[in-house]
Amino acid sequence: MNAPKTEPVYDVVIIGSGAAGGMAAWNLTRQGVSVLVLDAGERFDRAKFWTHVKPWQAMARHERGQSAPGFYLDTQEQPYVTPSEKPFELIRVWGRGGKTNVWGRVSLRYSDVDFEGPAKDGWQVPWPIRYKDIAPYYDKVDQFIGVCGGLDDQDSLPGSKYMLPPPPPRCGERLLQKAAQKIGVSIVAGRRAVLTKPHNGHPACHYCGACGSGCDVGAFFNSSDYLIDPAMKTGKLTIRDNAVVARILVDDKGLANGVQYFDRKTKDERKVKARVVVVGASCVDSTRILLNSKSSAHPNGIGNSSDAIGRYLCEQIRFHVYGFMPELMNGPVHDDSGIGGEHIYMPRFNHRDGRKRDYLRGFGMQFWDCGAQANAGYAKSMPGFGADFKKAVKSRYPAMVALHPYGETLGRPENRITVDESNVDMYGVPRMNIEYQIGENEHRMAEEMYDTAEQILQSAKAEILPYQRGWLDKPGSAIHEHGTCRMGDDSKKSPLNAFNQMHDVKNVFVVDGSAFTTASEKNPTLTILAMAWRATDYLAGEMKRGNV
Amino acid sequence: MHSRRTALIKLATAATSAAISPLLADTPEAEHHVHEMLEQVSAPVATGPAYFSQGDYDTLSKLVDLIIPRTDTPGAVDAGVPHWIDRQVGAKPELQERFKEGLAYLAEQSHTVNGSSFTLLTEQQQVAILQALSTDPDTARSGFFKTVKDLTVDTYYKTEAGLVKELGYHGNTFNASFPGCTHPEHWPATEDSKEHAQ
Numbered sequence: 001m002n003a004p005k006t007e008p009v010y011d012v013v014i015i016g017s018g019a020a021g022g023m024a025a026w027n028l029t030r031q032g033v034s035v036l037v038l039d040a041g042e043r044f045d046r047a048k049f050w051t052h053v054k055p056w057q058a059m060a061r062h063e064r065g066q067s068a069p070g071f072y073l074d075t076q077e078q079p080y081v082t083p084s085e086k087p088f089e090l091i092r093v094w095g096r097g098g099k100t101n102v103w104g105r106v107s108l109r110y111s112d113v114d115f116e117g118p119a120k121d122g123w124q125v126p127w128p129i130r131y132k133d134i135a136p137y138y139d140k141v142d143q144f145i146g147v148c149g150g151l152d153d154q155d156s157l158p159g160s161k162y163m164l165p166p167p168p169p170r171c172g173e174r175l176l177q178k179a180a181q182k183i184g185v186s187i188v189a190g191r192r193a194v195l196t197k198p199h200n201g202h203p204a205c206h207y208c209g210a211c212g213s214g215c216d217v218g219a220f221f222n223s224s225d226y227l228i229d230p231a232m233k234t235g236k237l238t239i240r241d242n243a244v245v246a247r248i249l250v251d252d253k254g255l256a257n258g259v260q261y262f263d264r265k266t267k268d269e270r271k272v273k274a275r276v277v278v279v280g281a282s283c284v285d286s287t288r289i290l291l292n293s294k295s296s297a298h299p300n301g302i303g304n305s306s307d308a309i310g311r312y313l314c315e316q317i318r319f320h321v322y323g324f325m326p327e328l329m330n331g332p333v334h335d336d337s338g339i340g341g342e343h344i345y346m347p348r349f350n351h352r353d354g355r356k357r358d359y360l361r362g363f364g365m366q367f368w369d370c371g372a373q374a375n376a377g378y379a380k381s382m383p384g385f386g387a388d389f390k391k392a393v394k395s396r397y398p399a400m401v402a403l404h405p406y407g408e409t410l411g412r413p414e415n416r417i418t419v420d421e422s423n424v425d426m427y428g429v430p431r432m433n434i435e436y437q438i439g440e441n442e443h444r445m446a447e448e449m450y451d452t453a454e455q456i457l458q459s460a461k462a463e464i465l466p467y468q469r470g471w472l473d474k475p476g477s478a479i480h481e482h483g484t485c486r487m488g489d490d491s492k493k494s495p496l497n498a499f500n501q502m503h504d505v506k507n508v509f510v511v512d513g514s515a516f517t518t519a520s521e522k523n524p525t526l527t528i529l530a531m532a533w534r535a536t537d538y539l540a541g542e543m544k545r546g547n548v
Numbered sequence: 549m550h551s552r553r554t555a556l557i558k559l560a561t562a563a564t565s566a567a568i569s570p571l572l573a574d575t576p577e578a579e580h581h582v583h584e585m586l587e588q589v590s591a592p593v594a595t596g597p598a599y600f601s602q603g604d605y606d607t608l609s610k611l612v613d614l615i616i617p618r619t620d621t622p623g624a625v626d627a628g629v630p631h632w633i634d635r636q637v638g639a640k641p642e643l644q645e646r647f648k649e650g651l652a653y654l655a656e657q658s659h660t661v662n663g664s665s666f667t668l669l670t671e672q673q674q675v676a677i678l679q680a681l682s683t684d685p686d687t688a689r690s691g692f693f694k695t696v697k698d699l700t701v702d703t704y705y706k707t708e709a710g711l712v713k714e715l716g717y718h719g720n721t722f723n724a725s726f727p728g729c730t731h732p733e734h735w736p737a738t739e740d741s742k743e744h745a746q
Contacts, residue, residue, distance in 0.1 A: 053588070054720060055706035059632055060589040168728025178736040207723040327734060333716035338726050372717055376705035380698045385615040385678065390623075390714070393705075397715045 010036040010238070011543065013259050013274035015245045015289065018098025019525050020280030020512035022223030022231075023532035028278075029236035031540045036272060038243040038261055040281070041095025043224060044069055044214065051216035052208065055374050068213060071095070071102050078425060080284075080432040088434045089476035090284055096239075097224030098282060099479065100525070102212055104341060105192045105220050106366065107147045107526040109138050109158045113351060113362070114520040117408075121360045124312065124411045125488040127517040128498035131158060137530035145221040145529070146199035148339070150189030156362070157188070157347035164196045166343065167207075170336045172370040172401040173344045175325045179460030180346065184353075185452070187365075190345040193221040193526070202226065209337025220339075243270070246429040247293045248277050248508065254297025256508045262427040269427070276507045276539065276548055280532065283313075283481035283513040284417060288432045290485060290495075290510070291419045301419075303495050303502035310418055312411030312483040313434070314519040317442045317472050321403045321453040322378055323462035328399035336371025348521055350448065359444035363407035364521045365452070370401045381465050401462065405449035406521045409442050411483045436475050446472060480524055482516040500535035507548050511535050590708060592631050599638030604651055605630060607666050612700045614671075614678055616710075624700050627709035633699050643695070650692030654681075 012028055014021045017039040025037050050058065050068040058068070073092040082088045093099045112131045119126035135158070141147075142162040149166050153159030166189035169177065177187045194211075198204045205219040218225045231237045242264035249258040249271065258273040279286045290309050293302035301309055346365035350357055378400060379393040415437065419430040450469050457464050488494025491503035500515050502508045511532040513524050542548040597605040612624040612633065624630075637643045657677050658666040666674065682693040704710035711717045729735070 052720060054708070055711060056590050056708045057588045059703075059706060060591060060593075063593050063635060064589065167726050171729040171731060171734050174729040174731075174734040174736070178734065181736040181738075207726040208720045210720050333718070335719045335721070335723070337719040337721075337723075338728070343728070372715070372719060374706075374711065374717060374719060376701065376711075376715060379701045379705065385682070385697060386675070387617050387619055390616050390619060393701075394715060 007272055008034075009273040009275065010034050011274065012036075012276045012278055012539075013038060013272055014278045014280060015259065015286070016040075016098065016279070016281035016512070017096050017228055017239070018093075018223050018280065018282060018512070019100050019528045020282070020532045021278070022097065022100070022227035022280075023529050024278045024280055024509075024511055024536045025237055026227040026231040027533050027536040028540060029231045029234040033236065033540060033543065035231070035237050036274065037228070037237065037239045038245055038259065038272075039094075039096055039239055039241055040244050040264065040285075041093075042241045043096040044071065044101055046214070046216060046218065049214040049216050051210045051213045053213070071214065078431075080434055081420070081423065082434050082436075086435055086437050087474055087476075088436045089474050090434065090481075091476065091479045092282065092285065094244075096228060097222045100222040101214050101224070103222075103525060104368075104523060105194055105211065105339075106341070106345070106523040107142075107149070107191045107193045108345070108364075108522040109160065109191075110134070110520060110522060110527050111154075111156050111158050113156045113348065114518065114522070117361055117520075118518055123360055125486065125490065125493050125517060128487050128489045128494075133498070134527070134530050134534060137534045138526065140533060141526060141529045144200065145193055145226055146195045146197075146202065147191055147193050147526070148196040149191030152188050154186070154188070154347050156349070156351070156364075157345075160191070163191065164199065166190065167194075167196055167339050169343045170338060170371045171328055171334065172325050172336075172399065173342065173367060175327060175460055176367065176370070176401055176403075176456060177344060179462075180456050183455055183459045185346060185349060185456065187344050187346045187367075190342050190366075191526075192339060192341070192343075194339040195219045196339070200226075205339050207335075207337055207339065209340040211340035240272075244427065245281065245289050246427060248279075248289065248302050250293070250295045250297055250302065250505075252297075254295065254505060256302070256505055262429075267427065276509070276543070278536070278539070279485075279508065279510040280512045283484055284432070284434070286510060286512055286514050287417045287484040288419060291417070292430055298504070303504040303508055305504050306491065306493055306495055308493060309485050309495050311413045311416045312486060313415045313417055313436055313481065314409045314411045314483045315436070315475055316478040316480050316519055316521060317407045317409055317438060317446055317449075318404055318478050319446070319449070319472050321450075321457065321467055322381075322465040323401050323403075323457040323460070324396045324399040324465070325401055325460060325462055326399075329463075330395045331398050333372050333398045336373075340368075342367035342370065357445075357448065359441045359448075360410065361408040361441075361445070361518075362521055363405050363445060363449050363452075365449075366404045366406060367402055368404065372398055373400070378465055381467075396463075401457075401460075403453040403456065405453055406478065406523075407442060407445045407449055408519050408521045409438055411486070411518065412439065417484055438472070438475065442472075443470075446470065480513070480519065482513045482519040482524060485510045485514040486517045487515050488517060499538040500531060501538070509535055509539055592628060595631065597630075597634045599634050599644075600647075603665070604647075605634060607651060607654065608633060608647075608696075610667050610674065611678075611696050612704075614674060615697055615700045616704050621714040622709035624704045624710075627704050627707040629700055629703045629707070632703045632707075633696075636699065636703075646692055646695050649688060650695070653689060653692070657681075 011034045148164040243261045245261045256277045291301040348362040487496040609630040616624040684690045
């Protein structure tokens with residue numbers, strides 16, 4: 001921590017340095033705005049990543065007391081409370097770039113099927129924007145960060161003119177495309193923020209597939225290298241490490257005038273002044289900060305006259321089904337690492353061709369782990385033991401395909417984050433309670449998700465690995481939290497307007513997943529980047545016009 | 549001495565030359581890169597059990613050997629699986645409880661069969677006990693077998709013997725390009741996805 005004795009008043013203080021905060025910092029500083037970013041951690045040292053540590057080497061290292069970089073926040077440090085019958089797995093990365101250091105890189109544009117969903121079916125509030133509002137920003141994001149993928153354009157998955165070449169599908173992925181096509185389901189080239197060519201000064205992917213350990217050369221978008229570093233070069237950015245934000249501070253009129261934070265190392269309390277506060281600490285932590293920002297002007301948390309902040313938490317439902325392709329059994333083992341994760345994607349189709357459904361919204365499907373992996377976890381679900389078992393495991397090794405459907409969950413007022421004054425953290429700041437549960441709509445959707453996965457595998461004549469139908473991942477597992485500070489035109493129902501600006505407090509903007517009106521079935525990061533770019537363009541304009 | 553950057557530049561340069569194979573995993577540059585940048589270790593620190601008694605360790609070794617035996621490729625014992633399971637169980641109290649109960653039950657069964665310990669039974673007798681154990685309606689008993697099998701599978705297929713020698717894994721390396729599936733018979737009749745002219 002290097003807080004100066006006399007701190008200047010910044011134009012903007014940004015909470016968080018991930019996709020949301022990083023984009024805000026980059027876009028504001030390049031327009032001449034002075035920015036302070038408060039980061040709850042530090043920069044991760046790329047030279048220490050375990051990208052190229054093989055599984056057997058990792059075991060030997062662990063025995064020697066070594067460990068891979070600790071990207072993930074230890075829940076013990078920042079505990080949250082869930083009712084015992086409603087578990088929620090909250091996965092956080094505190095440090096430069098946040099979760100973009102290790103994210104799944106799936107970069108799907110929202111379409112008007114997504115933006116118009118609530119307006120059409122009437123569940124909760126409509127989105128205040130449509131695809132045309134955000135499309136130019138998707139174009140800019142694609143060009144800036146580098147997204148590889150196909151050129152196709154579907155109603156549920158808009159295309160882009162700016163894709164880098166997609167990596168060719170693996171054998172199992174090709175066979176899945178073929179099998180799905182036979183039953184009228186389209187599986188297209190995926191869209192991933194991985195550089196299949198050198199791009200904007202960043203090197204191309206070397207197809208090691210170990211992205212989940214952090215990329216040792218930075219060949220996929222991460223906020224630290226792609227946004228914060230260029231922002232630093234403007235000379236307009238200051239970053240404060242290990243700054244755990246507690247509250248947004250307000251003046252007599254209820255406008256924000258600074259931020260209170262605690263030094264993660266010394267535990268000292270600090271305050272910083274700013275004209276504008278941009279919140280991008282990731283959905284759940286941002287919500288905690290907003291709810292803790294109580295004052296006489298905002299007794300219910302800053303900008304929360306709607307009482308919507310903390311409510312409508314939505315994640316996604318998902319599960320995993322595995323099979324073995326007969327054409328690939330006992331065949332040659334390829335290096336299937338590729339760009340790490342799937343090269344293909346199944347866009348949502350349940351709204352098309354007069355299909356009937358007994359639930360709202362829809363699902364897509366992802367396919368990571370097709371082909372030879374750095375483990376044989378599937379063997380645990382195979383019967384028997386001994387030499388025959390060993391042979392059966394080996395024969396299936398090159399043949400595995402993996403299906404991971406993702407379904408939208410509806411925002412519900414009772415799915416809620418609250419703060420508890422009687423239960424404080426190490427800084428004396430109220431901790432969070434998270435109460436979250438999926439409902440009948442999600443269970444009905446899951447039935448069709450299972451049907452679809454089964455039909456694709458049956459069409460492929462695949463051997464299906466035994467699984468328990470109906471089983472869903474623990475809530476939170478998709479790490480796609482949304483909705484707790486949603487956008488909407490009606491200030492009585494939504495805390496934010498169409499530009500991520502608080503209806504109640506015009507100098508506070510919230511630019512992460514919490515701003516999403518619905519969750520959709522898609523991974524949010526690309527949309528967070530596009531929305532944060534759009535919101536901060538608006539903010540910069542409002543600052544120039546003297547309105548903020 | 550090459551730096552990481554030099555190695556990558558070499559890779560990038562090589563990639564532009566059509567005369568050079570796009571797969572550089574086996575080139576000295578790539579190998580050098582991997583080994584120079586990371587001081588890799590593969591061997592266990594020490595041999596012998598740290599958590600289990602020698603008797604229990606011998607039983608565990610026999611169990612993992614029955615689950616993944618040596619064939620024309622190494623088995624779980626060859627791969628050092630008992631060592632790694634010993635370390636894992638030593639670190640997890642809930643696993644310790646399961647092994648305590650499971651090994652006690654195994655000893656009891658072995659005595660019932662011929663008044664001896666599990667390791668001294670014939671392989672036929674051992675297999676029969678394991679088969680009964682794996683399908684035992686008592687979930688604590690079948691659960692013990694499942695625990696040992698899962699640990700064996702997870703560990704064996706992470707070792708170099710299991711993952712590379714047995715399964716043929718050769719991923720996580722440096723490639724200048726990714727060929728994907730080169731078998732048109734695996735492809736759909738028409739592309740659902742429009743692809744780039746490359």
